[in-house]
Amino acid sequence: MKKKNYLIVLMIMVTFFVISFLTNILGSINPSVSKSFNLSQTLAGFLPFAFFIAYGVMSIPAGFMVEKFGEKKMMLFAFLLAFIGSVLFAVIPDFKIFLISLFTIGTGMAILQVVINPLLRAAGGEEHYAFNSVLAQLIFGAASFVAPLVYSNIVVGMEKNEGFMNDLFSELTTKGLEWVAIYWIFAALTVLMLVFIIIVKFLKVELKDDEKTGTVGSYIELFKNKTVILYFFGIFAYVGTEQGISYWMSKFLQEYHGYDFKTVGAEAVGNFWGLMTIGGILGLFLLKIMDSKLVLKIFTILAIISFAMALFADPKLSLKSFQFSGFFLSVMYPIIFSLALNSVNKHHGSFAGILVTGIMGGAVVQLLIGFISDLVSLKVGMGFVFVTLAYILSIGFWSKPLINNATIKMKRGSKNEA
Numbered sequence: 545m546k547k548k549n550y551l552i553v554l555m556i557m558v559t560f561f562v563i564s565f566l567t568n569i570l571g572s573i574n575p576s577v578s579k580s581f582n583l584s585q586t587l588a589g590f591l592p593f594a595f596f597i598a599y600g601v602m603s604i605p606a607g608f609m610v611e612k613f614g615e616k617k618m619m620l621f622a623f624l625l626a627f628i629g630s631v632l633f634a635v636i637p638d639f640k641i642f643l644i645s646l647f648t649i650g651t652g653m654a655i656l657q658v659v660i661n662p663l664l665r666a667a668g669g670e671e672h673y674a675f676n677s678v679l680a681q682l683i684f685g686a687a688s689f690v691a692p693l694v695y696s697n698i699v700v701g702m703e704k705n706e707g708f709m710n711d712l713f714s715e716l717t718t719k720g721l722e723w724v725a726i727y728w729i730f731a732a733l734t735v736l737m738l739v740f741i742i743i744v745k746f747l748k749v750e751l752k753d754d755e756k757t758g759t760v761g762s763y764i765e766l767f768k769n770k771t772v773i774l775y776f777f778g779i780f781a782y783v784g785t786e787q788g789i790s791y792w793m794s795k796f797l798q799e800y801h802g803y804d805f806k807t808v809g810a811e812a813v814g815n816f817w818g819l820m821t822i823g824g825i826l827g828l829f830l831l832k833i834m835d836s837k838l839v840l841k842i843f844t845i846l847a848i849i850s851f852a853m854a855l856f857a858d859p860k861l862s863l864k865s866f867q868f869s870g871f872f873l874s875v876m877y878p879i880i881f882s883l884a885l886n887s888v889n890k891h892h893g894s895f896a897g898i899l900v901t902g903i904m905g906g907a908v909v910q911l912l913i914g915f916i917s918d919l920v921s922l923k924v925g926m927g928f929v930f931v932t933l934a935y936i937l938s939i940g941f942w943s944k945p946l947i948n949n950a951t952i953k954m955k956r957g958s959k960n961e962a
Contacts, residue, residue: 552667553676555744556660559619560680562733563653564687564817566626569726570595571790571813572692575798575805576699576723581639585922589914592791593907594643596783598650599657600904604763604897606658615659616746622659623737625652630730634716637724649730657900666747681878685821692814695726699806762894772898775884778939779902781932782876784909788929789851789873790816791910793866796922801859812863816870823874830875840879841940847872848933855923876936886945905932 570592578588610618629648633641661677668676702713702722713725766772793816794809803809823843830839850872854865884899909932917925 549667549669549747551744552747553664555740556664556667557680557683558740559656559660559737560684561687562737563656564684565691565733566630566649566730567595567653568688568790568813568817569691569695571787571792571794571816572695572810573723573726574791575795575809577642578795580721580723581642583639584914585917585925586911586914587639588795589911589917590643591646592787592910594646595650595653596787596906596910597904597908598647599654600901600907602651602654603658603900603903606655607893607897609655610659614746615663616741616744618655618659619741620738622652622655623734623741625649625655627731627734627738630727630734634724634727634731637718637721645727654900654903657903658897663746681824682821685817685824688817689814689821692810692817694729695723696807696810698725698729699723703806763898766888766895766898769888771887772884772895774939774942775880775887776898776902777905777935778880778884779877779899780905780908781935782873782880782905783903784905785847785876785929785932785936786873787906788909788913788926788932789854789866789869792913792922792926793854796855796926797863797866799922801862803859803863808863812867815867818870819867820870820874823871824878827875827878831879836879836883837940837943839875840883841937843872843875844933844937844940847876848930848937851929851933855926880936880939883939883943883945887943889946 574588574591577583577591581587606618613621626649629645629652632648633645664676664680698713699722702717702725713722713728716728717724790813794805794813797803797809797812798805803812827839827843847869850865850869854862854869856862857865881899885895888895909928913925913928915925916928
């Protein structure tokens, strides 16, 4: 890799951090938002819906737009959208404006997800892509861990009239809406990213044939493939599960066990993402010695057990189980994605676009949880996550990839045969 490209790799890593910071704060602020706007569970479910539905709308079009306008312009456009969405709500803290803001920010994040992975491969070199991708996911997880802690410190500090940023945020936010201050931080982060991207000189990204967005015909051909649809719902189910737990966790702990959502709840959400990062590291090791389908089965079964304990155990065990469920979810997304791409022999770029569109599961599942919660209870509503986990578990049984993940045992077998 040429030395001049390290700056682009650094920019991409920072981008992963900012995407995660802006995306995974929703679980921490859910109780605050619901209290401030007096929301029903269904309306609370509209918050992640507004954000993640943007992936369903923009993921495929973004691929065409990147090929037409280039990576730099699209990244600037994405962060400009995130800035507009953040400032819009920070200035006008209204529920309807919040939904518009979340969709605007979500659209920017969807565009960034489409841009940065091929850019990382080109800037860091193909031979380092696997390592850089893992590093990016670790940074993504670190931001998800940090974001709830930042929110907690800001809100608690403002309520106690403490902290070096207290005076500034007090001037910018309304009494009782202290949590809105986090969107001023989002605005500042997006401005910094805009400046960073403007300064960096981009290289031309040469996509491989199977990485290109493809034609409308390639999408039509893929949508006719039953396997493609099954894996689309696999990503749909995973993101629905991940957000279904992280988004409602703090509110559940408050409602059923009386934990303070501004401190204990926020910390639990942060630990959920932190343990997911640690689980991802373990998952990398396991995938070197075990078949990916077996790893998926084991981790999914453990996730089901952990989540069941979170819903039905006593307060202390419930708190710990919610957090550890993140550990067991850690391997699901990369395994499902890799199994999917290894199950077709062409149009991988188009297929990847369809899979990323499945992130909209984070929108639909939350709406269903909120609706069921209003009809019955939050505990029953969150129980819908068992359905998505069951679907993920089924993938370990019906998937038949054309190429299996390489393991140490397989490599040794190949040497012996040679």
